[in-house]
Amino acid sequence: MQETLTYVIIFGFGIVLISLYFYRTDKKRLLPLSEQWFSNLSLIVSVEKEKGKLTHVIISLNSGDKNNLCTSIGIELIDSHREIKYLKLDPLIQTQTDHHYIQSNRQAMVIKFTALQKFITDTGFPLQSIRFVAETKTGKKYKSHELAFNDRWHLFKIDSGKYN
Numbered sequence: 001m002q003e004t005l006t007y008v009i010i011f012g013f014g015i016v017l018i019s020l021y022f023y024r025t026d027k028k029r030l031l032p033l034s035e036q037w038f039s040n041l042s043l044i045v046s047v048e049k050e051k052g053k054l055t056h057v058i059i060s061l062n063s064g065d066k067n068n069l070c071t072s073i074g075i076e077l078i079d080s081h082r083e084i085k086y087l088k089l090d091p092l093i094q095t096q097t098d099h100h101y102i103q104s105n106r107q108a109m110v111i112k113f114t115a116l117q118k119f120i121t122d123t124g125f126p127l128q129s130i131r132f133v134a135e136t137k138t139g140k141k142y143k144s145h146e147l148a149f150n151d152r153w154h155l156f157k158i159d160s161g162k163y164n
Contacts, residue, residue, distance in 0.1 A: 034145040046060065057111045059109045069107050074133040079128050085125050093109045094111070117153055
């Protein structure tokens with residue numbers, strides 16, 4: 001009787017662990033990496049994870065002025081000698097209605113992570129860190145915090161050491 005009860009408890013515990021694992025890895029998660037607040041604009045860089053893997057990089061701009069919306073998104077590649085190479089990411093931005101939207105003073109652009117990874121590796125630049133740059137209609141450039149990749153291409157904020 002005790003052996004049967006022990007087996008039932010162990011089996012039930014295993015079922016709970018498996019269901020928790022699938023619950024945590026099954027849904028999409030939006031994780032903020034960098035939040036920069038300027039006087040008239042906020043620039044937020046987030047990543048979307050699905051089933052434990054990075055799927056999208058989302059760049060959100062919130063402005064108090066409708067004329068201060070972003071016209072282009074770029075990326076600065078920074079090497080160990082602090083040399084910077086600027087590239088425009090406009091061809092990588094998805095223009096689907098669910099991912100690219102403008103609402104009065106809010107704007108968000110989504111880039112597939114695999115496309116971004118391929119785009120960066122194809123440059124052949126000795127990469128140490130990156131920074132996203134948003135350029136507005138007035139010509140002002142707003143930059144995110146420096147971000148970096150680890151060996152497995154997980155994106156993280158250099159200052160914090162927290163991996164996403």
